[in-house]
Amino acid sequence: MMISxxxxxxxxxxxxxxxxxxxxASPPVPPPVEGFGITTAVDAEMSSGDFTEVETxxxxxxxxAAIPGPISSDLDGQMRLGPTGRAAQIRYTEEMQSTDTSxxxxxxxxxxxxxxxxPAGNNLNVAKDYGYVASEAxxxxxxxNQERVGLSIVANGDAWGLNDMPSLCPWAQGRxxxxxxxxxxxGSDTNTTNVMVSDTDTEAVATRAPELxxxxxxxxxGMAQGLMQLSLMEGNSMYSGLxxxxxxFMPGWANAIAGPPNLVxxxxxxxxxxxxxxxxxxxxxxxxxxxxxxxQLPEPWYELQ
Numbered sequence: 001m002m003i004s005x006x007x008x009x010x011x012x013x014x015x016x017x018x019x020x021x022x023x024x025a026s027p028p029v030p031p032p033v034e035g036f037g038i039t040t041a042v043d044a045e046m047s048s049g050d051f052t053e054v055e056t057x058x059x060x061x062x063x064x065a066a067i068p069g070p071i072s073s074d075l076d077g078q079m080r081l082g083p084t085g086r087a088a089q090i091r092y093t094e095e096m097q098s099t100d101t102s103x104x105x106x107x108x109x110x111x112x113x114x115x116x117x118x119p120a121g122n123n124l125n126v127a128k129d130y131g132y133v134a135s136e137a138x139x140x141x142x143x144x145n146q147e148r149v150g151l152s153i154v155a156n157g158d159a160w161g162l163n164d165m166p167s168l169c170p171w172a173q174g175r176x177x178x179x180x181x182x183x184x185x186x187g188s189d190t191n192t193t194n195v196m197v198s199d200t201d202t203e204a205v206a207t208r209a210p211e212l213x214x215x216x217x218x219x220x221x222g223m224a225q226g227l228m229q230l231s232l233m234e235g236n237s238m239y240s241g242l243x244x245x246x247x248x249f250m251p252g253w254a255n256a257i258a259g260p261p262n263l264v265x266x267x268x269x270x271x272x273x274x275x276x277x278x279x280x281x282x283x284x285x286x287x288x289x290x291x292x293x294x295x296q297l298p299e300p301w302y303e304l305q
Contacts, residue, residue, distance in 0.1 A: 026153045026180045026290045028208050029088040030063045035114030046104040048135065053096040057112055057124070060089040081156050083239065088206040089152040090124055096145045100138035106130045114207070122211075124149070124204040131197045132220075141193050148187035149202050151212040151288070155180050157238030157261075179235035179261050185228070186214035186286045192222030210290040218275075218282045225274035226284035232268075235261030 044051065064085040081087060092112075098104050108128040111117035118125045126147075134141035157179040190198045197220055203213040218224035239261055275282045 026155045026182050026210055027086060027158055027177065028210060029061065029086040029153060029155075029206050031114035031207050032061055037113040037115075037117070038111070039117075040108075040110045042106055042108040044104070044106045046098075046101050049101060051096070051098045051101065051104055051106070053094070053106070053108075055092070055094040055110065057092040057110075058089065059091075059112070059114070059123070060087070061114075062087045081154065084156055084158050086153065086155045088154075088210075089150070090204045090206060091148075091150040091152075092124055092126065092202065092204070093148045094126070094128070094146070096130065098132050098143040100135040100141045101132065101143075102135040103133040104131070104143070116207070118203075120203075120205075121208055122203045122205045123207055124202065126200075126202040128201075129199045132192060133195050134193060142191070143193075143196055144189070144191040145198060145200075146187070146189050147200055147202065147214070148185065149204055149212065149214050150185040151182070151204050151206060151210060152184075153180070153182045153206060153210055153290075157235070178237055179239045181231075181233040182210065182290065183232075184212050184230040184288045186212060186226075186288075187228075188214065188216035188224075188226045188284070190216075190218050190220075190222065190224045192220055194221040196220035196222055196224075198224070212288045213286065215285040216283070219279055221278050223274065223276045224279055224282040225272065226286065227272050228286045229270040230268070230288065232266070233263060234265040236264040237261040 038057070042053065062081065062085065064082040090112075096106065106129070108130075109126070111125045113123060117123060126149075128145075128147070130143075130145060132143035134143070155177075158177045186202075188200055190196055196218065198216065198218040200216045201214070203211070205211050214226075214228075216224065216226050273284055
């Protein structure tokens with residue numbers, strides 16, 4: 001499977017969402033041996049002046065099964081995945097700006113890690129709160145905040161037990177998991193020329209059962225919005241990566257095919273929710289998870305427990 005680009009789609013939508021169903025299921029993508037950990041914290045308060053913060057984070061990684069063959073992954077090359085290979089990307093961007101402040105406060109904690117950035121094991125965890133009151137003496141007052149988060153996974157499918165996970169469900173031992181693509185993006189914005197208070201939280205993980213979360217709560221005068229977009233694709237088989245029927249045989253590979261599988265399922269979703277004016281209350285929560293459960297419990301209800 002050739003990957004020309006793994007990235008975050010343009011974002012257009014939000015809501016409290018749980019996508020469920022036994023069909024779509026991307027396995028986790030184990031991290032490289034040499035990992036990383038990044039943490040930052042901001043605590044700022046101003047009674048006048050301007051404030052700016054810009055942050056970007058992108059982590060792209062590949063995991064190929066240890067099967068010898070002519071196809072292997074290379075982030076600096078063509079990014080061809082071998083049989084049962086998987087690739088993932090987590091991306092986060094944030095831009096905060098305030099001009100001519102009479103009161104401004106920001107509290108933000110950022111954590112990203114290949115082995116888990118928090119006790120829940122997320123690869124990304126960001127919590128951000130800010131409040132802004134404009135200066136009455138200025139004619140160019142403004143405060144804005146924009147956050148975007150994306151999760152992308154490309155998986156060539158897997159055989160018995162997904163190599164490093166239990167089978168898709170307890171009663172389907174020995175069944176293959178087909179090739180899948182998952183691209184999910186979420187985000188939120190606020191903008192004011194008067195007063196605004198906002199709280200956002202972001203979580204993303206792909207090294208265990210893939211999951212993405214983003215929420216916003218805002219109050220004030222101006223604009224607040226939340227956005228979400230996703231595209232999911234599933235094949236009808238595993239992908240062997242080799243032509244002419246000559247693929248590496250292993251238990252369960254009878255379900256693989258020599259070459260790309262047929263596209264048998266495609267899901268697209270987008271939503272945008274926006275409030276403009278005097279905002280007494282604005283709250284949005286967005287959630288996506290792959291349908292491989294963390295604890296082998298039946299879908300779709302385990303997420304409600």
